[in-house]
Amino acid sequence: MILRELRPALSLVIIFTLLTGFILPEAFTGAMQLALPWQANGSLITQNGQAIGSALIGQNFTAAKYFQPRPSALSPNPYTENTSGASNLGPTSAALLTNVQTRIAAYTKAFGPGQVPADAVTTSGSGLDPDISLVNALRQSASVAAARKRPVGTVTDLVNRLADHPAFGIIGTDNVNVLQLNLALDRLPAQ
Amino acid sequence: MTMQGLLYIALLFVLVLGAAFPLGRYMAAIFEGRVTWLRPVETGFYRLAGVDEKRQMPWQGYAIALLLLSVIHFGLLYAILRLQYYLPWNPLHIVGMSPRLAFNTAASFATNTNWQAYVPEGQISNGAQVFGLVVHMFVSAAAGIAAAAAVMRAFTAGSLKTIGNFYVDLTRISLYLLIPASLIAATLLVIAGAPQTFAEAVNVHTLNAGAQTIAIGPVAFQEAIKELGTNGGGFFNANSAHPFENPNAWTNLFENFLLLVIGFALPITFGHMVKDKAQGRALMAAMAIILALGCVGTYAAEAAGNPMHIAAGVAAHDGNWEGKEMRFGIASSAAFNVSATGTSTGAVDSFTDSYTPLGGAIPMFLMQLGEVTPGGVGSGFYTIIVFALLSVFVAGLMVGRTPEYLGKKVQAKEIKLAMLGVLILTLFILAGAGFSLVTASGTGSLENAGPHGLSEMLYAWSSATENNGSAFAGLSADTPLLDYGLGAAMLFGRFAFMIPILAIAGSLAAKPKLPASAGTFPTTGPLFIGLLIGVIIILGGLQFMPADTLGPVAEHFLLHSGKTF
Numbered sequence: 136m137i138l139r140e141l142r143p144a145l146s147l148v149i150i151f152t153l154l155t156g157f158i159l160p161e162a163f164t165g166a167m168q169l170a171l172p173w174q175a176n177g178s179l180i181t182q183n184g185q186a187i188g189s190a191l192i193g194q195n196f197t198a199a200k201y202f203q204p205r206p207s208a209l210s211p212n213p214y215t216e217n218t219s220g221a222s223n224l225g226p227t228s229a230a231l232l233t234n235v236q237t238r239i240a241a242y243t244k245a246f247g248p249g250q251v252p253a254d255a256v257t258t259s260g261s262g263l264d265p266d267i268s269l270v271n272a273l274r275q276s277a278s279v280a281a282a283r284k285r286p287v288g289t290v291t292d293l294v295n296r297l298a299d300h301p302a303f304g305i306i307g308t309d310n311v312n313v314l315q316l317n318l319a320l321d322r323l324p325a326q
Numbered sequence: 327m328t329m330q331g332l333l334y335i336a337l338l339f340v341l342v343l344g345a346a347f348p349l350g351r352y353m354a355a356i357f358e359g360r361v362t363w364l365r366p367v368e369t370g371f372y373r374l375a376g377v378d379e380k381r382q383m384p385w386q387g388y389a390i391a392l393l394l395l396s397v398i399h400f401g402l403l404y405a406i407l408r409l410q411y412y413l414p415w416n417p418l419h420i421v422g423m424s425p426r427l428a429f430n431t432a433a434s435f436a437t438n439t440n441w442q443a444y445v446p447e448g449q450i451s452n453g454a455q456v457f458g459l460v461v462h463m464f465v466s467a468a469a470g471i472a473a474a475a476a477v478m479r480a481f482t483a484g485s486l487k488t489i490g491n492f493y494v495d496l497t498r499i500s501l502y503l504l505i506p507a508s509l510i511a512a513t514l515l516v517i518a519g520a521p522q523t524f525a526e527a528v529n530v531h532t533l534n535a536g537a538q539t540i541a542i543g544p545v546a547f548q549e550a551i552k553e554l555g556t557n558g559g560g561f562f563n564a565n566s567a568h569p570f571e572n573p574n575a576w577t578n579l580f581e582n583f584l585l586l587v588i589g590f591a592l593p594i595t596f597g598h599m600v601k602d603k604a605q606g607r608a609l610m611a612a613m614a615i616i617l618a619l620g621c622v623g624t625y626a627a628e629a630a631g632n633p634m635h636i637a638a639g640v641a642a643h644d645g646n647w648e649g650k651e652m653r654f655g656i657a658s659s660a661a662f663n664v665s666a667t668g669t670s671t672g673a674v675d676s677f678t679d680s681y682t683p684l685g686g687a688i689p690m691f692l693m694q695l696g697e698v699t700p701g702g703v704g705s706g707f708y709t710i711i712v713f714a715l716l717s718v719f720v721a722g723l724m725v726g727r728t729p730e731y732l733g734k735k736v737q738a739k740e741i742k743l744a745m746l747g748v749l750i751l752t753l754f755i756l757a758g759a760g761f762s763l764v765t766a767s768g769t770g771s772l773e774n775a776g777p778h779g780l781s782e783m784l785y786a787w788s789s790a791t792e793n794n795g796s797a798f799a800g801l802s803a804d805t806p807l808l809d810y811g812l813g814a815a816m817l818f819g820r821f822a823f824m825i826p827i828l829a830i831a832g833s834l835a836a837k838p839k840l841p842a843s844a845g846t847f848p849t850t851g852p853l854f855i856g857l858l859i860g861v862i863i864i865l866g867g868l869q870f871m872p873a874d875t876l877g878p879v880a881e882h883f884l885l886h887s888g889k890t891f
Contacts, residue, residue: 137394140387141394142375143377144493146375147395150371151461151464151500152457152461154505155460155464155465155500156458157456159505159547160457160460163522167516167522171516174518176521176542177521178521179530186529188530189528189540191519191569192538193569194532194534201533215536215538216539217539217541218448219564219567220564220799221680222648222649222677223649223680223774224648224800225680225773225781225782225798226778226881227683227774227881227885228774228775232635232890236638239640252640252644253635253641254652256635256640257635257649259649260564260650260651260675260677261562261564261567264569266652266653268652301575304333305337306579306658307654307655308575308654318533321533
C-alpha cells in the first residue's frame with residue numbers, strides 16, 4: 136500500500152518544490168524588479184547619487200543637531216548591522232527597569248524635565264524602528280533647534296508637516312520617520 | 327484603552343468575518359471539484375505524478391498518503407538545511423545547519439509550526455528559505471486544509487466508505503487558493519515597501535552614524551504565504567516587527583487579515599458542504615467570540631502599561647512599548663499577536679516576552695486551548711470539530727441520550743479518540759515544560775528569572791506542541807534538549823493529533839445519517855455556541871490553569887507589588 140503511494144507523494148513534493156520554490160519566486164522577483172524596482176530593492180533614499188539609507192529602516196543619530204531614534208536592543212552597535220530583534224526582557228526584569236531609569240535620566244537631561252514618552256525609553260520589536268512618536272519628536276524640537284541655531288517654530292513646523300497620523304483615526308499612530316525628518320532638517324535653506 | 331483602539335479591533339473583525347463568507351463558499355467549490363480555471367495545469371500535475379483523480383480513499387489511505395508526503399518533504403528539507411552551503415542563492419556563504427538544528431527546523435516547517443531556533447539573518451541562506459522553507463509553507467498549509475476537507479466529507483452523507491483523495495485535495499487547494507492568493511498579497515506588500523530581490527544585503531552611508539548594512543531578500547513572497555497559510559516563519563529574526571516584513575500600519579492590518587481569513591472561512595465551507603449553513607456559522611461564532619475577548623483583554627493589559635516604569639517617570643497613558651513598533655500602536659500590536667496565537671501562525675509584530683504578564687498570558691492560553699480561534703488553516707477546523715463532538719457528548723450525558731452531531735451518532739469510540747488527541751497535546755506541554763525546568767540545560771536557556779522564566783519555558787512547549795511557532799523569544803532554543811524535545815513535540819502535536827481525528831472522520835463517515843428528531847440537541851444557536859465555548863475553555867484550558875497561575879498570574883501580582891528579578 137505504501138509503495139503504491141510512493142510515486143504520487145514523491146512526485147508532488149518535487150513538483151511543488153519546483154513550482155513554489157523556483158519558478159514562482161524567480162518569476163515574481165523578476166516582475167517586481169521590473170514593475171516596482173524602488174520598493175523591491177529596499178526603498179533606498181539617495182543623496183548626491185549615494186544611498187544614505189532606507190525609508191523604512193531606522194538609523195542611529197547621536198549628534199545634538201539630529202532627532203534621536205528609539206533605543207535599540209541591538210547593542211553594542213544599534214542600527215548598523217544586518218541583524219534585527221528585541222530585548223525580550225520581561226515586565227518584572229530588573230535589567231529592563233534599570234535600562235528604562237537610565238534612559239529617562241538621559242532623556243530629561245537632554246530635553247528637559249517632565250514625563251517621558253514611553254517610546255523614547257523602550258526598545259522596539261525590530262531594533263530598527265524608523266519612527267518616533269509625535270510627542271517624542273516635539274519634546275526634542277527645542278534642543279535640536281538650539282543646536283542648529285534655528286527658531287524652535289521652524290523645527291516644530293517641520294515635525295508637524297512630516298508627521299503621520301492614524302488613517303480614519305484608528306489605523307496607525309501619530310509618528311514621525313526620524314531619517315526623513317533629519318534629512319529635511321539638513322535640507323532647510325540656509326538662513 | 328481608547329475607543330480608537332477598540333474600533334481598530336472591531337474593524338479587523340468586520341473585515342475578516344465579512345471576507346470569510348464568500349471565501350468559505352469558494353473553498354467548498356474547491357473541495358467539491360467545481361473550480362476549474364486552472365484545469366489544464368491541474369490535470370498536467372496528476373499525469374506527471376501518476377495521480378488517479380477518480381480514486382477515493384478510506385481514512386487510512388488518506389492518512390498514509392498525508393504522512394508519506396510529509397515524511398518525504400521533511401527529509402528533503404533536512405537535506406537542504408544541512409547542505410545549504412553547496413546550494414544556489416547563498417551569496418553570504420552561510421554554512422549548513424547542525425544535525426539537531428536541521429532536525430528541529432525541518433520538523434518545524436513540515437508541521438506548519440515555523441518555530442525558529444535559528445537566526446534567519448545568519449544561519450539560513452536566501453536559497454534555503456525560498457526552496458526549503460517557503461515550499462513547506464505552501465504544502466503544509468495545503469495538507470492541513472486537505473485534512474479539514476476530509477473531516478468535512480464525513481458529515482456530508484450516510485454510510486460513506488471514503489473521505490476523498492489527498493493528492494487531489496492538496497493540488498486543488500494549492501492551485502486554486504494558496505498560490506494565487508499569495509501572489510496577489512505579495513504584490514500588495516511590495517507596493518507597500520516589502521523588498522523582493524535575491525540580493526542579501528545593501529550597504530549605505532548614513533547621515534550621522536557612518537556605515538549601515540541592511541539585510542534584504544525575497545521577503546514579500548515569503549511574507550504573504552507566511553500569514554495566509556498560518557505559518558509564521560519570519561524572513562528576519564524580528565519577524566513581522568521588521569519594517570521590511572511589515573512596512574506600515576496598513577500592512578499590519580492586511581497581514582492580520584490574511585492570517586485569520588482562511589481559518590474563519592473553513593466553518594463557512596463546512597456549512598456549505600453539509601448543506602446547513604447555520605452549523606458553520608455556529609462554529610465561527612464560538613471562534614470569533616473567544617478571539618475577540620482575547621484581543622480586547624491583551625489590549626487592555628498592554629494599554630495599562632508597566633506600573634514600575636510609570637513610577638520611574640514614563641508617561642502613564644502611553645502603555646507598554648517595550649518590544650513594540652511605533653508605526654503600529656498598542657491595539658494593533660495586541661490584536662496581531664493574539665490573532666497569531668489564536669491561529670497556528672505564530673508570527674509576531676511585537677515581542678510577547680516583553681508584554682505585561684496578563685497581556686502575554688492570553689496568547690499562551692489561546693494556544694493551550696488547542697488553537698481553535700480560528701486555529702491553523704485546516705487544523706483549527708478539525709480541532710473545533712473535536713470540541714463540538716465533546717460538547718454534544720456532554721449535552722447527551724445531561725439528558726441520557728446517545729449524542730448526535732449532524733445526524734451522526736457519537737459513540738464511545740469517537741470520544742475515546744477525541745480525548746486521546748487532547749491528552750497527547752496536554753502531555754507534551756506540561757511534561758515537556760516540567761521536565762525542561764528541572765534540568766540544568768533547560769534553566770540555562772531562560773533569558774528571564776522568576777515566574778517569567780517559567781512562562782518562557784511553558785510558552786515554548788505550548789507553542790511547539792500546538793504547532794504555533796511564536797515564542798517568548800528570550801529563550802535560547804538551540805540546545806540539544808530543546809532542539810530534539812520541541813522537534814518531537816511539534817511532530818507529535820501535528821500527526822499524533824491529526825491521525826486520531828482522521829480515524830474519527832472515517833468512523834463517522836461510515837455511520838448512517840439520521841434525520842433530526844424532537845430529541846436531537848440542536849447544534850446551532852446561542853445555547854450550543856455557549857456550551858461549545860464552555861467546553862473549549864474547561865476541557866481545553868483547565869488542565870493548564872495551575873501552571874499558568876505559577877507563571878503569568880503570579881508575575882502579575884509581583885509586578886504590581888514592585889518586585890523585580
